[in-house]
Amino acid sequence: MSVAEETDVIVIGGGMAGAGAAFEISRSAKVVLLERENHCGYHTTGRSAASFTENYGNGVIRRIVLASRSFMTEPPAGFSDYPLLSKRGMITVARADQLDLLRQDLEAARALVPSIVAMTPAEAIARVPVLRADYLAGAYIEPHSMDIDVNGLHQGFLRGARARGARIVTNAGVKAIDRQGGQWRVETPAGTFLAPRIVNAAGAWGDEIAAMAGVRPVGLQPKRRTAFNIPAPAGVDISDWPLVHDVGAEFYFKPDAGQLFVSPADATLSVPMDAYAEDIDVAIGAERLERATTIEVQRVSRSWAGLRTFVADGSPVVGPDDEVPDFIWLVGQGGYGIKTSPALSRVCASMIAGGGLPDDVARQGVSLADLTPHRLRESQRKQVAS
Ligand SMILES: Cc1cc2nc3c(=O)[nH]c(=O)nc-3n(C[C@H](O)[C@H](O)[C@H](O)COP(=O)(O)OP(=O)(O)OC[C@H]3O[C@@H](n4cnc5c(N)ncnc54)[C@H](O)[C@@H]3O)c2cc1C
Missing domain, CATH: 3.30.9.10 (D-Amino Acid Oxidase, subunit A, domain 2)
Incomplete structure (x- = not known):
């Protein structure tokens, strides 16, 4: 039997959400990203309209897009060979x-x-x-609505994460998750991985990943x-x-x-x-x-x-599960997961590091309550009670 690989954070899903999370979290922690397909971006990320509009989605989405603009216009040096945004209207x-x-x-x-x-x-x-x-x-x-170079953004996240020591493992569909001695143990055909924290960035499969980990679904x-x-x-x-x-x-x-x-x-x-x-x-x-x-x-x-x-209110779900805090959600981006990825990746990394919302995101008027999975539990509880 092969030896399990230990890391600080396991990110499940290699679409835009998982790639962005790996990029930001790997600034300060060791990351392994697990993707089921033979390449990252095969599902929704590779199928979008590539539009950066500040005028689409609910108020929370629009504010997160505003907080994502500066990364898109001025990404870190060496992030991408071409501008990430181009003029469209x-x-x-x-x-x-x-x-x-x-x-x-x-x-x-x-x-x-x-x-x-x-x-x-x-x-x-x-x-x-x-x-x-x-x-x-x-x-x-x-x-000022723009087109996004989706591949440039996605590959920039993945390349940057690798340069910070993250490992991107493809053909690694997660089959089982259990918890042993304060560590998550994640089984895939590409090996077994151990980490104290999991980021669930599995897109449409997010509730299935939660079920494997014994975490209540958020109703994706x-x-x-x-x-x-x-x-x-x-x-x-x-x-x-x-x-x-x-x-x-x-x-x-x-x-x-x-x-x-x-x-x-x-x-x-x-x-x-x-x-x-x-x-x-x-x-x-x-x-x-x-x-x-x-x-x-x-x-x-x-x-x-x-x-x-x-999810029901149309806003993303980002942050530690309220009942299982070492299970971190990064799902529910709806039709907006490309243009919101710079800010949501930073929100996710900040929460993993034990912080709150990054200042610039909070200044746009987004609050933790807008994003936490807890808000969905509350409404689930109210529905059961009524
Ligand atoms: C037609 C269309 C137009 C759109 N237009 C826009 C737009 O203009 N602007 C915009 O911002 N957004 C747009 N979107 C939305 C955007 O594409 C999504 O919000 C975004 O791609 C979601 O990224 P994701 O990483 O969460 O999901 P995905 O890209 O689906 O990634 C999830 C990944 O998790 C992996 N996975 C699942 N289960 C497992 C498992 N058990 N083990 C390992 N890996 C697993 C999957 O293989 C997949 O690669 C559009 C979407 C569509 C369909």
Whole structure:
């Protein structure tokens, strides 16, 4: 029998969450990251829209995004060969029947991001000429919304973690977890690992990891979201188009390496799995795109889906379990886990080091109560009592 490897912290999951956590925690502790697949980033992290918008997600998410911006614009020296953010912009559009919603949305958006401004339909069409004048009744623009180099960020975290001594172990699906003499013992096909603390960054599988460790679940709900590429309209340079997002969350599209990225913005409950695009969801996305624009979808060059995993209040779950404090949660990032990863990784590392929220995150108005798993236990208790 091989000897178990001892470390300070075991991170389970090699998506953006686990990679970011390994990067930050390895500043002051020995880390082993365990990933089930043969490479990190295979699941949701490799399937996103790569958008850094400060105007999407609930108030907690938006504040965490604001706290993540400085890392994205000025990452540590040597972190990445290219800038992590590039200019995109995001236009939110509305039909006549959505104008009230657009007004409310704009007011809420401007409260946190004052650079967001209303646009006339003509101004929106000037930016994205395929938008239909008979569809569009109102719009606003977030000028500083950006594209993220997701691979650059993910690889930067992994490379940086390795440089600080972390070990990244792939083909290491966690099969069993138990606790012996103050240590977690984690069994995988790639070996057995021992550490006093575990970080659960297993995305859609987070509650399964908790169950293995004898920790109560937090009620994770993986929701499938579909995306597909279509060729750009013939003879049109789309490279400067902003992301276009429907205010009712019915679709969005944006340029993607010379093609168009389109999503029906679906959110279908799923079990944790290797998600794939259903034909019906691709068809719904194509139909909504054709309704709002003059584009005729003749060919889909690639389609895929990923699981955006939420808890009931739509905020992430970060911090020690309230009943088993050596089990640290880093899950529930929903549709926002790329753009929030710089700040959430630091929050996770700070809690492991016994500290509170980093000052800059707290200054944005985020509190520990927004993130702690304890808040979910409280609401579970209230539900049982009522
Ligand atoms: C279509 C789509 C568009 C999106 N657009 C955006 C966007 O524009 N901006 C944004 O910020 N976010 C976006 N997101 C959300 C973002 O992609 C996710 O929030 C983020 O990738 C979650 O990262 P994660 O590391 O938690 O999960 P994952 O990337 O799923 O990683 C979890 C990892 O845990 C591993 N794992 C699970 N079980 C085990 C086990 N037993 N042992 C070992 N390893 C295990 C898995 O193999 C997996 O690699 C989008 C998502 C989708 C699907």
